[in-house]
Amino acid sequence: MRAVARKIPPLVATLLAVSFLTFLLTSLLPGDPAEQILGPQSATPERLAAVRADLRLDDPLPVRYVRWLGDAVTGDLGRSYRTGQEVRVAISERLPVTLQIGGMAIVFALIAAVPLGMISAYRAGGPVDRAVTGMSFGLLAVPSFMLAILLILVFAERLGWVDATGWTRISEDFGLNIKGALLPAASLAVGELAVYTRLLRSDMIGTLQEDYITLARAKGMPTFWILLRHALRPSSFSLLTVVGLQVGAIITGSVVIETLFALPGVGRLLVDSIFQRDLVMVQGIALVVAVSYVLVNFAVDLAYTYLDPRVRRGRATASV
Amino acid sequence: MNRRPFPAVEGAPLLVAHDLRTSFATPRGVLHAVDGLSLAVLGGRTLGIVGESGSGKTVLGRSLMNLISARNSSQTGSVRYRGVELQGRSVREMVHVWGVEVSMVFQDPMTSLNPTLKIGEQLRESLWYHLGMRRRELHETALALLRSVDIPDAAHRLGAYPHEMSGGMRQRVTIAIALACGPRLLIADEPTTALDVTVQRQILDLLQREQRDRAMGMILITHDLGVVAGRTQDIAVMYAGRIVERASTRQLFRQPRHPYTEGLLRSIPRLRNPPHARLQVVPGQPPDLVGLGPGCAFAPRCRHAQDRCLTERPALVATGIEHEYACFFPIGSAEGTAALERNIAAGVNAAGTPLSDVSAAVVG
Amino acid sequence: MAAQLLQSERLEAPSTLGRLRRSRGLLFWLAVGWLVTVVVCAVFATVLPVPDPIRPKVSAKLSTPSVGYPFGADGLGRDILSRLVHGARVSMVVSLTAVSIGMILGGILGICAGFFRGWLDTVLMATVNVILAFPGLVLLLVLLAYVGQSLTVISLVIGFLSIPVYTRVARANTLAVAQREFVLAAHTMGASRLRLLIREIAPNVVLPVAAFGLVATGVVIVLEGTLAFLGLSVEAPAPTWGGMIAEGKRHLSEAPHVALVPSAAMFLTVLSLNFVGDVLRRSFDVRGSNL
Numbered sequence: 001m002r003a004v005a006r007k008i009p010p011l012v013a014t015l016l017a018v019s020f021l022t023f024l025l026t027s028l029l030p031g032d033p034a035e036q037i038l039g040p041q042s043a044t045p046e047r048l049a050a051v052r053a054d055l056r057l058d059d060p061l062p063v064r065y066v067r068w069l070g071d072a073v074t075g076d077l078g079r080s081y082r083t084g085q086e087v088r089v090a091i092s093e094r095l096p097v098t099l100q101i102g103g104m105a106i107v108f109a110l111i112a113a114v115p116l117g118m119i120s121a122y123r124a125g126g127p128v129d130r131a132v133t134g135m136s137f138g139l140l141a142v143p144s145f146m147l148a149i150l151l152i153l154v155f156a157e158r159l160g161w162v163d164a165t166g167w168t169r170i171s172e173d174f175g176l177n178i179k180g181a182l183l184p185a186a187s188l189a190v191g192e193l194a195v196y197t198r199l200l201r202s203d204m205i206g207t208l209q210e211d212y213i214t215l216a217r218a219k220g221m222p223t224f225w226i227l228l229r230h231a232l233r234p235s236s237f238s239l240l241t242v243v244g245l246q247v248g249a250i251i252t253g254s255v256v257i258e259t260l261f262a263l264p265g266v267g268r269l270l271v272d273s274i275f276q277r278d279l280v281m282v283q284g285i286a287l288v289v290a291v292s293y294v295l296v297n298f299a300v301d302l303a304y305t306y307l308d309p310r311v312r313r314g315r316a317t318a319s320v
Numbered sequence: 321m322n323r324r325p326f327p328a329v330e331g332a333p334l335l336v337a338h339d340l341r342t343s344f345a346t347p348r349g350v351l352h353a354v355d356g357l358s359l360a361v362l363g364g365r366t367l368g369i370v371g372e373s374g375s376g377k378t379v380l381g382r383s384l385m386n387l388i389s390a391r392n393s394s395q396t397g398s399v400r401y402r403g404v405e406l407q408g409r410s411v412r413e414m415v416h417v418w419g420v421e422v423s424m425v426f427q428d429p430m431t432s433l434n435p436t437l438k439i440g441e442q443l444r445e446s447l448w449y450h451l452g453m454r455r456r457e458l459h460e461t462a463l464a465l466l467r468s469v470d471i472p473d474a475a476h477r478l479g480a481y482p483h484e485m486s487g488g489m490r491q492r493v494t495i496a497i498a499l500a501c502g503p504r505l506l507i508a509d510e511p512t513t514a515l516d517v518t519v520q521r522q523i524l525d526l527l528q529r530e531q532r533d534r535a536m537g538m539i540l541i542t543h544d545l546g547v548v549a550g551r552t553q554d555i556a557v558m559y560a561g562r563i564v565e566r567a568s569t570r571q572l573f574r575q576p577r578h579p580y581t582e583g584l585l586r587s588i589p590r591l592r593n594p595p596h597a598r599l600q601v602v603p604g605q606p607p608d609l610v611g612l613g614p615g616c617a618f619a620p621r622c623r624h625a626q627d628r629c630l631t632e633r634p635a636l637v638a639t640g641i642e643h644e645y646a647c648f649f650p651i652g653s654a655e656g657t658a659a660l661e662r663n664i665a666a667g668v669n670a671a672g673t674p675l676s677d678v679s680a681a682v683v684g
Numbered sequence: 685m686a687a688q689l690l691q692s693e694r695l696e697a698p699s700t701l702g703r704l705r706r707s708r709g710l711l712f713w714l715a716v717g718w719l720v721t722v723v724v725c726a727v728f729a730t731v732l733p734v735p736d737p738i739r740p741k742v743s744a745k746l747s748t749p750s751v752g753y754p755f756g757a758d759g760l761g762r763d764i765l766s767r768l769v770h771g772a773r774v775s776m777v778v779s780l781t782a783v784s785i786g787m788i789l790g791g792i793l794g795i796c797a798g799f800f801r802g803w804l805d806t807v808l809m810a811t812v813n814v815i816l817a818f819p820g821l822v823l824l825l826v827l828l829a830y831v832g833q834s835l836t837v838i839s840l841v842i843g844f845l846s847i848p849v850y851t852r853v854a855r856a857n858t859l860a861v862a863q864r865e866f867v868l869a870a871h872t873m874g875a876s877r878l879r880l881l882i883r884e885i886a887p888n889v890v891l892p893v894a895a896f897g898l899v900a901t902g903v904v905i906v907l908e909g910t911l912a913f914l915g916l917s918v919e920a921p922a923p924t925w926g927g928m929i930a931e932g933k934r935h936l937s938e939a940p941h942v943a944l945v946p947s948a949a950m951f952l953t954v955l956s957l958n959f960v961g962d963v964l965r966r967s968f969d970v971r972g973s974n975l
Contacts, residue, residue, distance in 0.1 A: 017814045025823060125391070137962075141955035143906040145913050146947050149933055153944075157937045211431040218387055218426075219446045219497060220419030223411060229445070233436045252821040256910050260933070270822065271914050274829045282826060289819045297817075 004302060011298050018290045019072070023065045026283040068283075077284035080273075087284035091266055097167065098265035101181055101257065102250035105188035106243060113193050113239075117200030118227050121235075124205050132197060139194035145256050148187035155183060165262040184261045188253065192246065196239055203235040210234075237304070244300030248293040251285075334505050334537040335361040335384065335422070340397035342376075342383045349610040353379035355561035356397075358636075361505065366531060366538040368548030368569070370584065371558035374606035377541045378427070380558065381509040384539070385422055386414055401505070420450050423498035425527075427510040429490035433482040439466075439493055440478030443500060450501045465496040469526060488519035492526065499530060506531065507539045512547065524551060545584050549573065554642075557581045560607050560617035563636060567643040575652060577645040579622045604673065616647070624649040624659045625669035712963055715956035722953055725769040726776035734766035738921045746939040755945045758928065759935055764945050767923035771946065774924040775953070778839045779904035785843030786850045787897045793847070794854025795889055799862060799881055809855070812848040820845050828916045835918050838911070842904055853896050857889045864888075891964070898961030902954035909950060925950045 052058055056067075071078065077087035120129040156164040162183055168176040207213065208231055216226045246253060255267035262268075266285060273281035342354040353376040361367045371377045382388050384399055386406050399406045401422060406414070426432040434442060443462045447453045453461060459478075466474035469492040482490055491511065498506060508527055512520035528551050531538045540552055548555055548569065556566040557580065565578040576582045583602035604621035615630040616622070622629065626649060634646040649659035663669045725732065741761035749756045755764040797808040827841050861867060867884045875883070905925070911917040912926030920927065925946045932943025 014814060014817055018817050021814065021818050026826070137958065138955065141902065141951050141958055143909055143950075143954075145909060146929065146951065149929065149936065149943050149947065152933075153936055153940055157940075211426060211428060212434040214382075214387065215424075215426055215432045215494070215497075216434070218385065218418050218424045220415050220417070220450060220501075221445060222415050222449070225445075225449070230434050230437070234434070249819065252819045255821060255825075256913050259914055271825065274825050275915075277829075282822075286819065286822045286826075289822060290817065293819060294817050 007298070007301065011294070014294050015291060018294060019069055019287060020065060022283065022286045022290055023068055024061070026279060026286060027061065027064070072284075072287060077287065078280045080278050080281045083278070083281075087281055090269060090281065091285060091288060094264055094266045094269050096170075097263055098251055098254050098258070098267055100170070101184045101263065101265065102188065102247070102254050104181055104185035105192060106246060108185060108189035109192035109196055110243070112189075113196035113200060114232070116193075117197045118204060118232065120197065120201040121204035121208060121231075122223070122227060124201075129201075133201070136194040136197050139190055142191065144187045144191055145260055147190055148183065148257060148260050151183050151187055167261075167263050184254075184257045184263060187257055187260075195242060199238040199242060200235060203238050204231055207231050207235045240300060240303060244296055244303070248296035248300075249289075251289045251292070332363045333360050334363045334402060335539075336398075336400045337384060338398040338400075340380075340383060340395070340399060342379055342388060342393065342395045345392045345394075346610065351610045352561050352612060353609055354383055355609075355612070357558075357561065357563055359556055359563060359566070361537045361539055362554075363504065363537045364535050365554065366528075366540055366552040368552035368555040369539060369541045369558055370543065370545055370548060370555060372543055372606050374609070375543075375558045376561040376609065377543075377558050378509055381424065381507050381539070381541050385418065385424055385507060387418075387424075416450075419446050419498075419503065420501045421503055422505045422507065423501075423503040425491075425495050425498050425506065425508040425511045428514045429487050429494055430514065432494055433490055435482055437481075438478070439480050439482065439485075443478070443493070443497055446497065446500050461500075465500055466493070468499075468530075469493070469496045470522075471496075487515055488523065491515060491519075491523055495523070495526065495530070499534070502534065503536065505537045505539070507541070509541045510543070511540075513542070513544075520547075527551075545588055557584070560612060561609060562617065562646070563644075564618065564647070565643075565645040566636070567645075571643050575643075577639075577643070577650040577652060578618075578647050579624050579649075579651060580618050581645075582651055583621075583623075619669075620671045620673055622669060622671075623663060623675055624651075624656055625663070625671055625673075626659050627670045630670055711959065715959045718952055718956045719960065722772050722949075723776060726772040729770045729773045732769055734769055735763045737762055737767040737770040737923045746935060746942065748939070748941060756939070756941045758942045759931060759939075762923075764928070764942065767928060768925070768946060768949055771923040771925045771928060772949075774835065774918055774922065775905045775908060775950075777835060778842065778908050779901045781839035782843035782846060782904050783897045783901050785840070786846035786900070787893060789844075790847040790850025791854045791890070791893050794851040794856075794893075795858045795881070795886060797851065798855040798858025798889075799877075799885060805855075808851065812851050815848045816852075824911075825914065825916060828911065833916060833919050838908070838918065842907065846900065846904075849900075850893065850896075854889055854893050857892050858885060861885050861888045895961050895965035898957050898964065902957035902961075905950060905954060905957075 056064070059067075068078075075088055077091070079086050080090065083090075116132050120132045123129055152164045155161050162179050164183070167180050170177045213226060213230060216230045221230075251266050251270070253267075254265055255271060257263070258265040258268040259271055266288075270282070270285045270289075272278075273285065337360070338358045340354050340357045341352065344351045344353060355376075357380065359367065359369075369377055369380065379388070383395055386395075386399070386409060388395055395407065397407065401417065406417065409417075433439075440459075440462055443465060444453075444458050447458055447461055462478060463474055466477060471477055471489060471492050477485070477489075482493070485493070491514075495511075506527075511527065512523050515523060524547060527538070527540070530536070540548055542548060552569050554566065555569050555572045556563050557572075557578065558564070559580050565572065565576065565581045567577075572581065573585065576585055580602065583600075586600040587602060589599060602621055607617055607620070613630075615632060616625075616634055619625040619629040624647070628648055632648070634648050636644045636646045638644045647656075649656040663675055668674050739762070741757070743761060745757065745761045746759060747753055747757045747761075753763050753765070755768065758764055758767065793808060797805040824841060824845060828838065831837050831841070862885060867880060870880055870884050908917055908924060909926030909929060912924055912930045917926050918924050928946035929943050929950070932940075932946065935942050
């Protein structure tokens with residue numbers, strides 16, 4: 001517990017730094033919010049000044065930052081100047097979509113990568129390994145949008161199994177929802193699969209050379225047992241790190257896919273807001289993205305202690 | 321205790337290896353770690369295998385158990401366990417031999433336990449898999465095993481992780497794991513090398529006791545003749561992948577035949593030596609196991625070496641009572657004594673290595 | 685005695701050419717060949733005998749590959765091969781500029797951090813970590829949308845945003861190299877720190893960082909494609925590979941080749957870059973080697 005507590009101050013410091021950076025950068029962008037609100041026709045100098053005073057837009061930056069941060073901590077990310085919708089509401093409406101696609105992608109990728117990685121490592125150099133390694137290497141060169149196009153071409157256009165665009169909420173129709181989520185999730189999953197497989201394979205090859213694996217063998221434990229129970233856990237570190245990074249970056253990772261498939265997710269909201277110069281929305285989303293990234297990485301760090309008990313007790317090993 | 325219904329018959333051959341050869345493909349060439357080795361372990365008795373590091377003894381231990389992974393290695397010869405040939409068996413078949421019939425205790429307790437699994441889990445899994453135990457029986461057997469290897473506070477330790485225990489404690493756990501399913505043969509590969517001297521004796525005593533109580537056969541692999549002195553009935557001395565001398569322990573210590581054995585004996589420091597007595601060592605280094613020449617592997621370092629030793633490889637020859645050695649000029653024989661005198665006079669042996677100037681009279 | 689020590693063990697830094705000369709397979713040279721082709725197209729695009737990539741020709745709209753149009757024509761009748769060749773220029777310029785900026789600036793910062801350690805290292809790495817904690821894509825999109833979408837802007841923005849990553853890579857390699865025997869030997873013989881940095885460390889860090897940069901080039905090319913899909917790449921009608929793929933999506937059902945041909949080009953280029961970078965990394969990377 002103490003080890004966890006020790007990590008909190010740097011975490012808070014990072015969060016503060018990141019939030020400040022977010023605010024700073026987005027405030028520096030050109031475009032007058034007051035003008036946006038009033039619209040070009042009614043933007044007379046007096047009205048502009050009134051709006052600016054009303055929103056306290058002329059306060060110095062640090063003051064505005066603290067006010068913004070204070071609001072954000074209580075969950076108030078402001079209201080879009082363009083649509084009038086609360087940022088918080090807009091994000092929370094769309095977040096489930098992004099999380100579902102991103103989550104499905106990671107799960108698909110892991111389900112395939114774990115067995116592939118284990119078999120490749122166990123029979124390293126063999127035909128299965130060479131095929132998997134070659135395939136992974138090739139897949140790494142296929143970006144998600146390229147794969148999405150291929151999948152659309154095959155499954156939507158030629159085979160007609162699914163629609164290329166459109167989204168059904170899970171609450172409305174589970175089956176349709178899954179159908180609509182398959183292609184986007186698959187586009188993301190395949191690239192991740194290649195990365196995960198390579199990582200797991202490489203870590204596991206190292207683990208399989210350890211003495212304790214030979215001992216498990218000498219005990220007469222069967223191969224699948226040794227791989228799953230003895231070898232998998234110590235080999236998961238790189239994998240965990242990368243999965244953590246991807247969960248943390250789930251919003252930015254889905255930007256292209258959501259645009260391509262016209263999905264109502266946070267990624268697409270971000271892009272739209274940027275184009276529409278909707279500053280408040282952009283600020284709010286950027287903050288959510290940055291904070292979630294930092295927090296998820298922190299969680300991954302904590303998860304290490306679960307995987308490796310040696311880290312748990314803060315290295316209080318008994319003396320020889 | 322975990323005694324089998326039909327314990328191994330005392331004195332019956334448990335494991336018989338014949339012309340065992342294990343080689344590895346290395347970037348420098350083929351490495352012959354085990355080079356035509358034959359031995360037998362009898363039920364209820366302990367065989368000590370003694371050799372320097374680099375003699376191939378660890379590879380031997382694993383070869384006997386068929387644990388050498390086939391990648392980059394090749395193993396030929398025969399290893400029969402209770403008459404059944406182990407060589408060439410698949411992993412699926414060996415799974416029923418490993419742990420159940422033949423078990424191994426590894427050298428380094430710091431690396432032989434899985435750091436991410438609790439002790440109890442590592443102990444229980446073979447009981448569960450091989451003996452089909454469940455729940456209560458599993459727990460109680462695991463507990464009993466830990467207690468039998470003298471681990472204090474055993475109940476607590478079942479839930480501990482390896483890194484929470486000292487080296488000596490961990491080695492006891494690996495012994496418990498090895499004994500869990502009641503094997504008939506235990507191979508202990510340098511079980512005390514990585515431990516403190518004070519702990520070493522406890523572990524060796526433990527192994528000896530377990531072997532007696534369970535009527536197991538045991539192979540004790542070590543580089544230290546002191547370790548095998550009081551704890552084995554037979555000893556095989558290994559050099560460069562081959563057995564150079566084999567005898568009952570008493571015979572070996574009383575009347576070593578091979579110059580290497582004599583060198584090993586001489587190098588044991590004795591309490592009764594005067595202070596500052598110089599340590600006797602066998603001069604030189606163990607040979608590179610890649611590209612061994614045609615002659616006796618020990619010749620370059622041997623005080624008795626003659627020309628014949630450089631070109632011909634001596635075979636194991638048995639004398640009357642169970643005592644074999646592979647030497648053309650053994651100690652205690654006429655040819656041997658003459659060879660030694662010739663070399664002393666010349667100041668070098670046939671390979672050109674100068675003889676050390678300390679006489680053999682140091683042995684008390 | 686020191687001289688004997690230096691002779692008996694391999695304390696000289698392993699030679700670059702020696703490591704490169706180790707036999708590379710056919711695949712390696714194929715990849716290199718492809719990359720050379722792409723570079724040649726990029727450099728000589730305007731003098732190559734291909735039709736105008738920009739002028740639309742409605743009569744040839746969406747035609748499949750034929751004699752006049754080796755890879756077919758796109759939605760506005762423009763020759764795909766020609767657009768591909770010109771698009772190579774965009775991909776090359778953006779990726780090479782961005783990677784160069786990142787490598788040079790990030791590399792210098794990273795080597796300094798790794799070599800001098802102390803407060804410089806702490807401050808730099810804290811800054812790098814904070815910057816990397818911030819979602820780069822968001823920043824990229826925002827900057828491009830507000831500042832402009834010219835080739836220059838895109839290249840520079842991507843370049844500067846990638847500096848932190850190179851800093852990390854360079855630092856890690858510097859830390860590893862600084863502990864190798866030949867560096868310690870030179871230091872013992874009295875080499876000044878600056879000399880150590882320039883003669884021993886920098887040359888050995890440059891290579892793995894460059895290998896990383898090769899792979900990064902592929903990443904930037906893909907990034908351009910991503911931007912094109914979001915409408916933030918170089919503006920039409922200038923041909924870019926990403927833009928061609930994005931535009932081709934519209935015609936997927938009737939004329940898939942419009943999207944597939946540039947996809948194949950991008951795929952082969954990224955694959956070759958990854959492959960060559962991987963091979964070189966394995967020869968040069970200090971951290972992985974088991975000397």
